[in-house]
Amino acid sequence: MTFPDRDAILDFIRQTPSAVGKREIARAFNLKGAEREALKALLREMEEEGLLAIGPGRMLHRAGGLPRVAVLTVVSSEGARILAVPERWEGEGAPPKVLVAAAGPRGRGRAGHAGGRRERFEAGDRILARIEGEAPRHLGTIIKRLARGHAMLMGVVRKDARGNLALSPIDRRERRQWPIHHGSEVVPGELVRAELKGSGAKAAAHVTDRLGDPFQGLSLSSIAIAAKGIPHSFPEGVEADAERMGQSALGPREDWTGIPFLTIDPPDARDHDDAVWAEKDGDGWRLLVAIADVSWYVRPGSPLDRSAFDRGNSVYFPDQVVPMLPEALSAGACSLKTGTDKAALAASIRLSADGAIMGFSFHRARIRIAENLAYETAQAIMDGHADSPLKDAVLEPLWGCWRALEKARAARGPLELELPEKRVVLDTEGRVAGIAVRERLEAHRLIEDMMIAANVAAARALESRKAPVMYRCHEEPGREKLVSLKAYLDTLGVNFALGQVITPAVFNRVIDRVRDRPDIQDISEAVLRSQTQAYYAPRNTGHFGLQLGSYAHFTSPIRRYADVCVHRALVSAFRLGEGGLPDGAGDRFGAIGEHISFTERRAMEAERETLDRYIARHLADHVGEIVRARISGVKAFGFFATVADIGGDGLVPVSTLGAERFRFDEAGRFLEGAETGTRYAVGQYLDLRLEEADPATGSLRFSLPDVPPAERKGPRFRRDGRDGQKPRAPLPRRGGPPPGVRRGRRG
Known part of the structure; x- marks a missing residue:
């Protein structure tokens, strides 16, 4: 057996049901003598790189994940439904919640029971549990009960019915208010972290951190940032590094400044990371997609790089953005704005008349943006409602190229879910002026389809050079979800056969049949819930929702670390200069993919919860x-x-x-x-x-x-x-379209 690499070790830890240490790894891979010393050094490197964390007894687990056996603290218990968090958490963000099922001796009993008798748990109880599943669906089985500890809560300080200070948890699943210990110096309205001490009627919240008033500055996103553990301030020196790198020369590049590239973005876009241009090429088209060359400014292993990896992606709220990169890069040097030459990594794609990709090449180029357009402006020009000298020379060819891509999209039959997307409109003082539905224009679809074409070209280009690829994977729905969907559709008189080959077109036909029904939104959401979660990985499983065999994210490196990985791989594979992948970096793509998949889910949850909070604020009046x-x-x-x-x-x-x-x-x-x-x-x-x-x-x-x-x-x-049977009250199932399938401009 060969000496294991990083991915092999992480896979072994993931697949082993019991606790894993250096001895277990050495035995599994039959390592002896000097190889064991080499393993010890490798494990130390993996810990320094943030790939592994060391738990009690020197047992190992994936960083950002939970060990197979862990001490948990109960944070809530309602009947058989027990939620707990790890007592020790050194991973990314806030500690994950674990849904615990208590098992009796020799596995007897049901959830919340021991040996057939219900075992009662309260917030603050400590348990040793076996952990299964991956974030955000951790499941725990109790091994034994431990001496009582303290639960951690986050909430807003309020006055109860008697006028006493109480902690109201921000997690809507926590329905109880907890009295605040008289020694805690807090005032109503503050967001705080607290330890829950005591039991029963004597339980009280002891405040450990005062996080300020989230309502005073009218920034409700601060609640989600604190609750999810989203890094929102850069480590010392990172912003100075960004300023320095942002002022560096653009380096040797092809001169494409004579090409009139356009960016087309939302009117309130905080960064511009992609630009497009197209021209007729025989019967087909030549499409250029120029992307901000983040790999030129953010070098592997630098403080900037470590900070970007830690964040994983930008997080967009109605009131602010938590960027992956400091503003000197995200809104400055890397943002493709008019007025100055910009560094780009560009895809040149040859398309047939039917939109099929016939060839591609990748270039480091110096570009100059002709104009930054909003979606609405570009659409108004094409509809004849606004004038622009760019219409005939630039916009008309772009629309012609998109019509070809539209044919290719129709032929592949990707999942089409037209669910309304809400956005919060804030006034100049940060107050909610209204809740609007984002309009879906041809301009949105044009950019989306061009970005998808560039993403496909990037994946295929790396495959052609046998280079590492960070794929965007989206697997087909499992049978259990399909059975559940069929049962629901049957009650509505909508036919859905399970025996057929499941493709996105099957779901599209369901939506087409109910398009005129008043419950189309509910049916669309049910179809959405039947889909799997997209993720990043170096092993290609295809993209079910888009019906693509090879797909990688290339078009948004300002706001996604996955795209930075793909850029570096392209720079190395096509020998485009500095800033490529270091030797052996592809071996770490598995662990990187797990981490950035987690940070993406964290961002989606934070954005969704903040939208809910702003809607609640709007309706409070x-x-x-x-x-x-x-x-x-x-x-x-x-x-x-x-x-x-x-x-x-x-x-x-x-x-x-x-x-x-x-x-x-x-x-x-x-x-x-x-x-x-x-x-x-x-x-x-x-x-x-x-x-x-x-x-x-x-x-x-x-x-x-x-x-x-x-x-x-x-x-x-x-x-x-x-x-008289009172079942537990779970939350309604919620969520947005799987990334890569959801509406939006970036595919």
């Missing part, structure tokens, strides 16, 4: 009013509704529906009154009273306007023919 809402989810304990044309999810508890008993039909996803037959089903529109809007958690609460308070009693429902 309308508490008590009647709003039009659409039922988005139904459970035995009530139904969830989304405010029409705005967004934001809220619960209508079954206890507020009146004195009537309600039966929950799980397959049909509806509640039905036993006496009157009144039905509440997914997709139904109705008027609701907004009872509560909490910007700290982003949660809403509704009630039926015609049910008097006297009739709002305790939970009364039937499920599976039994009264």
Whole structure:
């Protein structure tokens, strides 16, 4: 057996169910004598590189991940549903949540039981657990209970009904307020971290960190930044390095300054990392996609590089951006703005008349942007609503090239989900002026398809040189999700056969059949939930959603570290000068892919939660009013509704529906009154009273306007023919399109 490389060691740790140390690795790979010393040195390097972390007993686990066996602290317990976090966490960001199932001796019992008897847990309890799964779906099985410790919470300080200070957790799943220890110096409105000490009625939150008032500066994103552990300040010296590198010469490059490149971006774009130009080439087209040459400024192993890797990607909020690179690069030297020559790594792509990629080459070039256009401006020019000298010479050929790419897209049949995308509109003082839906224009699709073509060309180019590739992978849905989707569609009378070969076109046909139905958005979201999560990896599994065999992210290196890896690989493979991959760097692509997949998920969660908080802030001024809402989810304990044309999810508890008993039909996803037959089903529109809007958690609460308070009693429902069974209350399933499938400009 050969000496293991970094990926082999990480794979062994991932696949081994028990704890792993140096001895176990040496045995697995049959290492002896000097090889064991070499292994020791390699493990030390992997720890310094951030690929491994050392836990108790010198046991190893992947950095940013959890060991196979870990000590956890319970943060909440509701019936059989136990959430816990690792007691020691040296990974990236906030400690991950683990959903714990307690097992009795010899594996007997069910979740929350030991030997068939329910074992009770409270916040602050400590357990030794076996960990399975990957972030963000960690599952734990209890091995044994340990001496009690302290749970960590994050929340906003508020006054309770008695006027005493209490901690209101920002996690909407945490429904209890905790009294704040009298020794904690805090004021209402502050965001804090706290230790939960004591048990039962004596439990209290002891504040450990005061994080400021997230409402004072009108920046609700600060809550998600703190809760997710997103790095938001650069290490010492990194910004100075960015300033220095940003002033460096552009180096030897091809002179493309005579080509009138355009950038087409949102009107409020904070950076411009791609530019396009096209011309007719015989029966086909020649497309140039020029991308900011970040690899020229951010060199491997530099403080800038380590900081960019740590962040993984930029995070975009309504009120601010947390950039991957310092502003001197992200908004300065690397941003493709008009007025100065810029360094670019460019793809020259030959396309057939039907948009097929016939050939490509990659170049380091010096470019000069003719104009930075907004999507709306470019569209207005092409529609004849605005004048521009660029229309005939530049925009018309771009649109012609895109029409060819559009033919290739139609032939491949990628997943097409036209779900409305919300954006928060802030006024000059940072207050919510409204919630708008992003308009989908031809200009958006043009840039998206051109970026996809460049991404495909980059992947194929690296494959042709047998160079390392950081692929963007998106696998087809698993059977369990497809069965669940079919069951849901059956209740709506929508046919979905499981025996057929599953392609994106199958889902597109479902959407086409229901396009005129009022519940099309719910069906689209159900199709979306059936898809898998996209990720980064050096092993190619294809991109199901885009129906592409080879796909890599190349077009946004200012805001994605994956693209930086691809740029460096291209620079090395095509011998384009300095800033390429160091020797052996491709061996670390597996670990890098895991890390940046994690930071991407973290960013998506933070962005989504912040949007919810801004929507809740916007609706807080309308508490008590009647709003039009659409039922988005139904459970035995009530139904969830989304405010029409705005967004934001809220619960209508079954206890507020009146004195009537309600039966929950799980397959049909509806509640039905036993006496009157009144039905509440997914997709139904109705008027609701907004009872509560909490910007700290982003949660809403509704009630039926015609049910008097006297009739709002305790939970009364039937499920599976039994009264009084109270299931746990999970969150409604939420999320955006899988990266690479979701709407947007970057493919």
